[in-house]
Amino acid sequence: MDEILNNEDYKKINSKTKVITEGRTNLIVLEDSKTSKKDIVFYNPVMEANRDLSVSVIQAFLNEFDREEFLICDPLGGSGARGLRYANELEFKGELKVNIGDINPSAVKMINQNLKLNGLENVTVFHEDANVLLSKNFKLFNVTDLDPFGSPVPYLDSGIRATLTKGGLLCMTATDTAVLCGAYRKTCIRKYGAVPLRADKELAVRLMVGCAIRMASKYDVGLKPIFSHVTDHYVRTFLVTERGAGKADLAIENLGYVTLNGEEKSFKSFEEGYEKGYGGPFYMGSINNTKIVEDALNTAKTRNYSKKAVNLLEYILNESKIEQVGCYDIHEICSFIKKLVPPITELMEKLRENGFIVTRVHYNPYGIKTDAKLSDIAVLISEYNLKKI
Numbered sequence: 001m002d003e004i005l006n007n008e009d010y011k012k013i014n015s016k017t018k019v020i021t022e023g024r025t026n027l028i029v030l031e032d033s034k035t036s037k038k039d040i041v042f043y044n045p046v047m048e049a050n051r052d053l054s055v056s057v058i059q060a061f062l063n064e065f066d067r068e069e070f071l072i073c074d075p076l077g078g079s080g081a082r083g084l085r086y087a088n089e090l091e092f093k094g095e096l097k098v099n100i101g102d103i104n105p106s107a108v109k110m111i112n113q114n115l116k117l118n119g120l121e122n123v124t125v126f127h128e129d130a131n132v133l134l135s136k137n138f139k140l141f142n143v144t145d146l147d148p149f150g151s152p153v154p155y156l157d158s159g160i161r162a163t164l165t166k167g168g169l170l171c172m173t174a175t176d177t178a179v180l181c182g183a184y185r186k187t188c189i190r191k192y193g194a195v196p197l198r199a200d201k202e203l204a205v206r207l208m209v210g211c212a213i214r215m216a217s218k219y220d221v222g223l224k225p226i227f228s229h230v231t232d233h234y235v236r237t238f239l240v241t242e243r244g245a246g247k248a249d250l251a252i253e254n255l256g257y258v259t260l261n262g263e264e265k266s267f268k269s270f271e272e273g274y275e276k277g278y279g280g281p282f283y284m285g286s287i288n289n290t291k292i293v294e295d296a297l298n299t300a301k302t303r304n305y306s307k308k309a310v311n312l313l314e315y316i317l318n319e320s321k322i323e324q325v326g327c328y329d330i331h332e333i334c335s336f337i338k339k340l341v342p343p344i345t346e347l348m349e350k351l352r353e354n355g356f357i358v359t360r361v362h363y364n365p366y367g368i369k370t371d372a373k374l375s376d377i378a379v380l381i382s383e384y385n386l387k388k389i
């Protein structure tokens, strides 16, 4: 402790810090954080909901298995908020241990301070490059959480290798959303080995999942998403690692290409190969597991986590019940068929009256997921327009 207090870096940190509470965890953070790479130690209060969701989803994942110990690695720890919340808030009868690392010495000091503040004894802190920390722990972690600045791809291979455990969970965030959404096509091809589409934001998650699946398959491991979302400036997914060549083949079979004609999407399988005009490979299977989302929602509500997290889980629970790649954007459809835009709730009601299931999506205020075809929606929009004449 004395060593930390007398350290110049710590004094620099200490002069500008405050204590806040996130979930059930207290955290020393910088008072004047700019939430940029230039901060002495990174902490982003906007990501509280992200961490609330993460604790809730990992709790749901933990509840699924009977285990004696549960090892988590947060190799890009920042102020330690994420890893410390896992160590402090996950409820588990067995032994729960968390490794937190960061390459920035000031971050490591702050993580140690936060560790003491919460009186936690189940956390080990490492001043280490994330790839080194993960590579040293081949097949060790039940959960690895990659939360870098920008793209998780530089850490993905070592992250997968560290999580090749029975029933492992690989979580990752990407903040290079513009790349994944097609604003920087060449960068996306270079980093993710996939062609992006400037379309539905859900395709950004599906592209990132597809990239991880292709990377994991060489280890005869399949990855299966159990929870995914696109929020604020980032894309996040939670992938269960399933060992065996068969599981890896199954994951690959779920990859495919997409092309767009207005709001209509057409698909091609991975084996058919890339064709000009298509984007991908994307993951085409379910990106959310209803049971996990239900359980996570329950946790978030009982623990009084942020409204934002609860709200997102409620949306995603409904989305998880409809198998549709992406959504229909009502404004886009109306602009394409040159019709007035009906109130979204009215259109949803009409779809239900016609026997379809429908829900709004968390990432687009004009988006709906439904088992109706685009032509069914267009008919209902036209009927609404006739009424308005």
Ligand SMILES: C[S@@+](CC[C@H](N)C(=O)[O-])C[C@H]1O[C@@H](n2cnc3c(N)ncnc32)[C@H](O)[C@@H]1O
Residues within 6 Å of the ligand: 041, 042, 043, 044, 047, 051, 075, 076, 077, 078, 079, 080, 081, 082, 101, 102, 103, 104, 107, 128, 129, 130, 131, 147, 148, 149
């Ligand atoms: C986005 S911040 C992490 C935020 C944190 N997970 C949270 O939830 O508050 C990314 C962190 O990665 C650290 N970092 C950057 N490159 C690294 C590397 N190669 N190895 C380990 N840490 C690294 C940075 O110092 C920074 O603290």
